[in-house]
Amino acid sequence: MLSVKNLKKRYKDTVAVDGVSFNVNENETVVLLGPNGSGKTTTLKSIVGLIIPDEGEIYINGVNVLSEPKRARSYLSFLPQRISLYESLKVIEILEFFRKLRGLPVKRVEYVIEMLDLKDLLGKYANELSGGNVQRLGIALAIMPEVPILILDEPTLSLDPEGVMRFKSLLSQLKKDGKTILFTTHLLNEVDELADKVGILVNGRLITFESASELKKKLKFESKVYLVVKNMDDGFVKLAYDSGAIEVSRNGTSMIIKAESNKILDVIFNLYKSGAQIENFQTSSQSFEAIYQKLMEEHEPKN
Protein backbone atom coordinates (compact mmCIF):
# COMPACT_ATOMS: atom_id res chain seq x y z
CA MET A 1 0.00 0.00 0.00
CA LEU A 2 2.79 2.39 1.00
CA SER A 3 6.44 1.73 0.38
CA VAL A 4 9.40 3.90 1.39
CA LYS A 5 12.79 2.87 0.02
CA ASN A 6 16.11 4.28 1.17
CA LEU A 7 14.76 7.78 1.81
CA LYS A 8 17.44 10.44 2.37
CA LYS A 9 17.07 14.16 3.01
CA ARG A 10 19.68 16.66 4.10
CA TYR A 11 19.33 20.35 5.00
CA LYS A 12 22.76 21.94 4.60
CA ASP A 13 24.77 20.32 7.41
CA THR A 14 21.81 18.47 8.95
CA VAL A 15 21.01 14.96 7.84
CA ALA A 16 17.28 14.86 8.56
CA VAL A 17 16.52 11.40 7.13
CA ASP A 18 19.29 8.92 6.51
CA GLY A 19 18.29 5.89 4.46
CA VAL A 20 14.83 5.09 5.82
CA SER A 21 12.92 2.13 4.35
CA PHE A 22 9.63 0.57 5.44
CA ASN A 23 6.31 -0.71 4.12
CA VAL A 24 2.82 -0.14 5.39
CA ASN A 25 0.32 -2.80 4.34
CA GLU A 26 -3.33 -2.26 3.56
CA ASN A 27 -5.46 -1.62 6.69
CA GLU A 28 -2.42 -1.45 8.96
CA THR A 29 -1.90 1.26 11.58
CA VAL A 30 1.74 2.24 11.89
CA VAL A 31 3.15 4.67 14.43
CA LEU A 32 6.42 6.51 14.00
CA LEU A 33 8.13 7.45 17.25
CA GLY A 34 11.35 9.29 17.94
CA PRO A 35 12.89 12.19 19.83
CA ASN A 36 12.48 15.78 18.57
CA GLY A 37 14.34 16.32 15.35
CA SER A 38 14.71 12.63 14.54
CA GLY A 39 13.19 12.98 11.07
CA LYS A 40 9.53 11.99 11.55
CA THR A 41 7.99 15.07 9.94
CA THR A 42 10.52 15.04 7.09
CA THR A 43 9.61 11.41 6.40
CA LEU A 44 5.86 12.12 6.39
CA LYS A 45 6.21 15.26 4.26
CA SER A 46 8.28 13.31 1.73
CA ILE A 47 5.60 10.63 1.54
CA VAL A 48 2.88 13.19 0.82
CA GLY A 49 5.02 14.97 -1.75
CA LEU A 50 5.60 18.22 0.19
CA ILE A 51 9.37 17.63 0.37
CA ILE A 52 11.51 16.36 -2.48
CA PRO A 53 13.98 13.86 -0.99
CA ASP A 54 17.63 13.81 -2.06
CA GLU A 55 17.50 10.06 -2.60
CA GLY A 56 15.06 7.21 -2.37
CA GLU A 57 11.72 6.16 -3.76
CA ILE A 58 8.20 6.29 -2.37
CA TYR A 59 5.28 4.35 -3.79
CA ILE A 60 1.65 4.80 -2.83
CA ASN A 61 -0.58 2.08 -4.18
CA GLY A 62 2.21 1.32 -6.63
CA VAL A 63 2.35 4.94 -7.86
CA ASN A 64 5.70 6.73 -7.61
CA VAL A 65 5.26 9.93 -5.56
CA LEU A 66 8.13 11.68 -7.32
CA SER A 67 7.11 10.99 -10.90
CA GLU A 68 3.30 11.09 -10.48
CA PRO A 69 2.72 13.23 -7.38
CA LYS A 70 -0.88 14.19 -8.16
CA ARG A 71 -2.03 10.63 -8.76
CA ALA A 72 -0.13 9.33 -5.71
CA ARG A 73 -1.62 12.06 -3.51
CA SER A 74 -5.16 11.19 -4.61
CA TYR A 75 -4.96 8.07 -2.41
CA LEU A 76 -4.16 9.93 0.78
CA SER A 77 -5.05 12.68 3.17
CA PHE A 78 -2.50 14.48 5.36
CA LEU A 79 -2.75 16.24 8.71
CA PRO A 80 0.29 18.50 9.09
CA GLN A 81 1.78 19.27 12.50
CA ARG A 82 0.69 22.90 12.29
CA ILE A 83 -2.45 23.67 10.39
CA SER A 84 -3.15 27.17 9.16
CA LEU A 85 -6.76 28.25 9.10
CA TYR A 86 -8.57 31.21 7.59
CA GLU A 87 -9.03 33.18 10.79
CA SER A 88 -11.93 35.26 9.51
CA LEU A 89 -14.03 32.20 8.72
CA LYS A 90 -16.29 30.28 11.09
CA VAL A 91 -15.68 26.58 11.65
CA ILE A 92 -18.70 25.60 9.53
CA GLU A 93 -17.47 27.88 6.72
CA ILE A 94 -14.02 26.30 6.87
CA LEU A 95 -15.53 22.81 6.65
CA GLU A 96 -17.72 23.86 3.72
CA PHE A 97 -14.87 25.65 1.96
CA PHE A 98 -12.68 22.55 2.23
CA ARG A 99 -15.53 20.29 1.06
CA LYS A 100 -16.08 22.37 -2.06
CA LEU A 101 -12.35 22.61 -2.75
CA ARG A 102 -12.08 18.83 -2.74
CA GLY A 103 -15.41 18.35 -4.58
CA LEU A 104 -16.91 16.23 -1.78
CA PRO A 105 -20.59 15.55 -1.05
CA VAL A 106 -22.37 17.48 1.77
CA LYS A 107 -22.68 14.30 3.83
CA ARG A 108 -18.90 14.30 4.40
CA VAL A 109 -19.24 17.55 6.42
CA GLU A 110 -22.03 15.95 8.46
CA TYR A 111 -19.81 12.89 8.97
CA VAL A 112 -16.84 14.84 10.37
CA ILE A 113 -19.06 17.03 12.59
CA GLU A 114 -20.41 13.81 14.11
CA MET A 115 -17.04 12.01 14.35
CA LEU A 116 -15.20 14.92 15.98
CA ASP A 117 -18.20 16.24 17.94
CA LEU A 118 -17.86 19.70 16.39
CA LYS A 119 -21.51 20.82 16.82
CA ASP A 120 -20.70 23.38 19.53
CA LEU A 121 -17.83 24.86 17.55
CA LEU A 122 -19.55 25.43 14.21
CA GLY A 123 -20.40 29.10 14.84
CA LYS A 124 -16.98 30.04 16.22
CA TYR A 125 -14.29 31.85 14.28
CA ALA A 126 -11.00 30.02 13.77
CA ASN A 127 -9.10 32.62 15.82
CA GLU A 128 -11.41 31.96 18.79
CA LEU A 129 -10.50 28.27 18.98
CA SER A 130 -8.21 26.76 21.62
CA GLY A 131 -5.16 24.77 20.47
CA GLY A 132 -6.96 21.49 21.14
CA ASN A 133 -10.02 22.56 19.15
CA VAL A 134 -7.85 23.69 16.23
CA GLN A 135 -6.40 20.19 16.29
CA ARG A 136 -9.89 18.62 16.31
CA LEU A 137 -10.80 20.73 13.30
CA GLY A 138 -7.54 19.68 11.61
CA ILE A 139 -8.36 16.01 12.14
CA ALA A 140 -11.86 16.64 10.79
CA LEU A 141 -10.42 18.16 7.60
CA ALA A 142 -7.97 15.26 7.28
CA ILE A 143 -10.67 12.59 7.44
CA MET A 144 -13.20 14.42 5.29
CA PRO A 145 -12.03 13.04 1.93
CA GLU A 146 -12.87 9.37 1.40
CA VAL A 147 -9.34 8.15 0.74
CA PRO A 148 -7.75 4.84 1.73
CA ILE A 149 -4.60 6.24 3.42
CA LEU A 150 -4.37 8.72 6.30
CA ILE A 151 -1.06 10.31 7.23
CA LEU A 152 -1.20 12.27 10.47
CA ASP A 153 1.66 14.26 11.99
CA GLU A 154 1.17 14.43 15.78
CA PRO A 155 -2.64 14.19 15.68
CA THR A 156 -2.91 14.20 19.49
CA LEU A 157 -0.86 17.39 19.91
CA SER A 158 -2.73 19.84 22.22
CA LEU A 159 -5.64 17.47 22.79
CA ASP A 160 -6.88 17.11 26.38
CA PRO A 161 -7.33 13.59 27.84
CA GLU A 162 -10.93 13.46 26.61
CA GLY A 163 -9.80 14.55 23.16
CA VAL A 164 -7.16 11.82 23.16
CA MET A 165 -9.77 9.20 24.09
CA ARG A 166 -12.03 10.45 21.35
CA PHE A 167 -9.15 10.29 18.89
CA LYS A 168 -8.42 6.70 19.93
CA SER A 169 -11.96 5.58 19.27
CA LEU A 170 -12.00 7.54 16.01
CA LEU A 171 -8.84 5.74 14.93
CA SER A 172 -10.24 2.31 15.74
CA GLN A 173 -13.37 3.18 13.76
CA LEU A 174 -11.25 4.30 10.80
CA LYS A 175 -9.31 1.05 11.05
CA LYS A 176 -12.58 -0.93 11.03
CA ASP A 177 -13.55 1.06 7.93
CA GLY A 178 -10.45 -0.37 6.25
CA LYS A 179 -8.15 2.67 6.33
CA THR A 180 -4.39 2.43 6.26
CA ILE A 181 -2.97 4.84 8.83
CA LEU A 182 0.51 6.20 9.45
CA PHE A 183 0.98 8.70 12.26
CA THR A 184 3.56 10.18 14.58
CA THR A 185 3.04 10.69 18.29
CA HIS A 186 4.73 11.39 21.59
CA LEU A 187 2.00 9.62 23.57
CA LEU A 188 3.78 6.33 24.06
CA ASN A 189 1.13 4.70 26.19
CA GLU A 190 -1.34 5.06 23.32
CA VAL A 191 0.90 3.09 20.98
CA ASP A 192 0.05 -0.27 22.52
CA GLU A 193 -3.65 0.02 21.82
CA LEU A 194 -3.50 1.66 18.42
CA ALA A 195 -0.48 0.42 16.53
CA ASP A 196 -0.05 -2.75 14.53
CA LYS A 197 3.55 -1.77 13.93
CA VAL A 198 5.95 0.69 15.49
CA GLY A 199 8.84 2.44 13.79
CA ILE A 200 11.41 4.28 15.90
CA LEU A 201 13.55 6.98 14.32
CA VAL A 202 16.76 8.19 15.92
CA ASN A 203 18.97 10.74 14.14
CA GLY A 204 17.20 10.12 10.85
CA ARG A 205 17.64 6.35 10.98
CA LEU A 206 14.93 3.80 11.55
CA ILE A 207 16.35 1.76 14.44
CA THR A 208 13.39 -0.57 14.61
CA PHE A 209 10.25 -1.29 12.62
CA GLU A 210 8.12 -4.17 13.85
CA SER A 211 4.93 -5.14 15.62
CA ALA A 212 4.46 -3.74 19.12
CA SER A 213 4.11 -7.27 20.53
CA GLU A 214 7.36 -8.47 18.88
CA LEU A 215 9.12 -5.43 20.26
CA LYS A 216 7.98 -6.28 23.77
CA LYS A 217 9.07 -9.90 23.42
CA LYS A 218 12.45 -8.91 22.11
CA LEU A 219 13.01 -6.57 25.00
CA LYS A 220 11.99 -9.17 27.55
CA PHE A 221 8.85 -7.37 28.62
CA GLU A 222 8.80 -7.16 32.40
CA SER A 223 6.01 -7.19 34.95
CA LYS A 224 5.97 -6.19 38.57
CA VAL A 225 3.90 -7.64 41.37
CA TYR A 226 3.27 -6.11 44.77
CA LEU A 227 2.49 -8.75 47.41
CA VAL A 228 1.48 -8.60 51.05
CA VAL A 229 2.34 -11.88 52.78
CA LYS A 230 0.93 -12.39 56.30
CA ASN A 231 3.67 -14.83 57.38
CA MET A 232 6.50 -12.97 55.55
CA ASP A 233 9.90 -14.54 55.88
CA ASP A 234 13.30 -14.05 54.17
CA GLY A 235 12.91 -17.57 52.79
CA PHE A 236 10.14 -16.26 50.50
CA VAL A 237 12.50 -13.65 49.07
CA LYS A 238 15.01 -16.38 48.23
CA LEU A 239 12.26 -18.56 46.77
CA ALA A 240 11.10 -15.68 44.54
CA TYR A 241 14.63 -15.36 43.13
CA ASP A 242 14.87 -19.15 42.70
CA SER A 243 11.57 -19.09 40.78
CA GLY A 244 12.90 -16.61 38.23
CA ALA A 245 12.47 -13.12 39.74
CA ILE A 246 14.89 -10.48 38.43
CA GLU A 247 14.60 -8.21 41.46
CA VAL A 248 12.90 -8.59 44.86
CA SER A 249 12.60 -5.92 47.51
CA ARG A 250 11.04 -6.58 50.93
CA ASN A 251 9.56 -4.07 53.33
CA GLY A 252 7.95 -5.62 56.42
CA THR A 253 5.19 -7.93 55.25
CA SER A 254 5.16 -6.60 51.70
CA MET A 255 7.43 -7.33 48.77
CA ILE A 256 7.81 -6.07 45.23
CA ILE A 257 8.90 -8.66 42.71
CA LYS A 258 10.08 -7.87 39.19
CA ALA A 259 10.15 -10.68 36.63
CA GLU A 260 9.70 -11.30 32.93
CA SER A 261 5.97 -11.27 32.19
CA ASN A 262 5.83 -14.96 31.34
CA LYS A 263 7.51 -15.91 34.65
CA ILE A 264 5.63 -13.74 37.12
CA LEU A 265 2.79 -16.22 37.65
CA ASP A 266 5.29 -19.04 38.33
CA VAL A 267 6.87 -16.93 41.05
CA ILE A 268 3.54 -16.23 42.75
CA PHE A 269 2.43 -19.84 42.41
CA ASN A 270 5.67 -21.19 43.96
CA LEU A 271 5.32 -18.81 46.90
CA TYR A 272 1.73 -19.90 47.44
CA LYS A 273 2.68 -23.62 47.21
CA SER A 274 5.40 -23.08 49.80
CA GLY A 275 2.94 -21.73 52.35
CA ALA A 276 3.04 -17.97 51.78
CA GLN A 277 -0.26 -16.55 53.05
CA ILE A 278 -0.87 -13.94 50.38
CA GLU A 279 -3.26 -11.28 51.67
CA ASN A 280 -3.10 -8.89 48.76
CA PHE A 281 -1.43 -8.65 45.38
CA GLN A 282 -1.37 -6.17 42.53
CA THR A 283 0.41 -6.58 39.23
CA SER A 284 1.55 -3.95 36.80
CA SER A 285 3.11 -4.35 33.39
CA GLN A 286 5.92 -2.36 31.92
CA SER A 287 4.57 0.50 29.86
CA PHE A 288 5.54 1.10 26.29
CA GLU A 289 7.27 4.19 27.62
CA ALA A 290 9.75 2.05 29.55
CA ILE A 291 10.42 -0.04 26.46
CA TYR A 292 11.01 3.07 24.41
CA GLN A 293 13.42 4.46 27.02
CA LYS A 294 15.33 1.20 27.01
CA LEU A 295 15.70 1.30 23.22
CA MET A 296 16.79 4.93 23.31
CA GLU A 297 19.46 4.13 25.90
CA GLU A 298 20.73 1.26 23.76
CA HIS A 299 21.11 3.58 20.77
CA GLU A 300 22.23 6.71 22.57
CA PRO A 301 24.31 5.41 25.50
CA LYS A 302 24.85 7.93 28.27
CA ASN A 303 28.49 8.97 28.74
Ligand SMILES: Nc1ncnc2c1ncn2[C@@H]1O[C@H](COP(=O)(O)OP(=O)(O)OP(=O)(O)O)[C@@H](O)[C@H]1O
Ligand atom coordinates in the same frame (compact mmCIF):
# COMPACT_ATOMS: atom_id res chain seq x y z
N1 LIG B 1 13.28 23.28 6.55
C1 LIG B 1 14.32 22.88 7.28
N2 LIG B 1 15.51 23.52 7.22
C2 LIG B 1 16.58 23.13 7.93
N3 LIG B 1 16.55 22.06 8.79
C3 LIG B 1 15.39 21.38 8.91
C4 LIG B 1 14.22 21.76 8.17
N4 LIG B 1 13.22 20.89 8.50
C5 LIG B 1 13.74 20.02 9.40
N5 LIG B 1 15.04 20.33 9.65
C6 LIG B 1 15.94 19.58 10.54
O1 LIG B 1 15.88 18.21 10.19
C7 LIG B 1 15.88 17.38 11.34
C8 LIG B 1 14.64 16.51 11.35
O2 LIG B 1 13.51 17.34 11.54
P1 LIG B 1 12.01 16.77 11.59
O3 LIG B 1 11.10 17.94 11.71
O4 LIG B 1 11.80 15.84 10.46
O5 LIG B 1 12.04 15.94 12.96
P2 LIG B 1 10.84 15.38 13.85
O6 LIG B 1 11.25 14.04 14.27
O7 LIG B 1 9.56 15.52 13.13
O8 LIG B 1 10.86 16.38 15.10
P3 LIG B 1 9.65 16.81 16.10
O9 LIG B 1 9.34 15.63 16.94
O10 LIG B 1 10.30 17.91 16.91
O11 LIG B 1 8.52 17.30 15.26
C9 LIG B 1 15.99 18.31 12.53
O12 LIG B 1 17.34 18.42 12.89
C10 LIG B 1 15.47 19.64 11.99
O13 LIG B 1 16.05 20.73 12.67
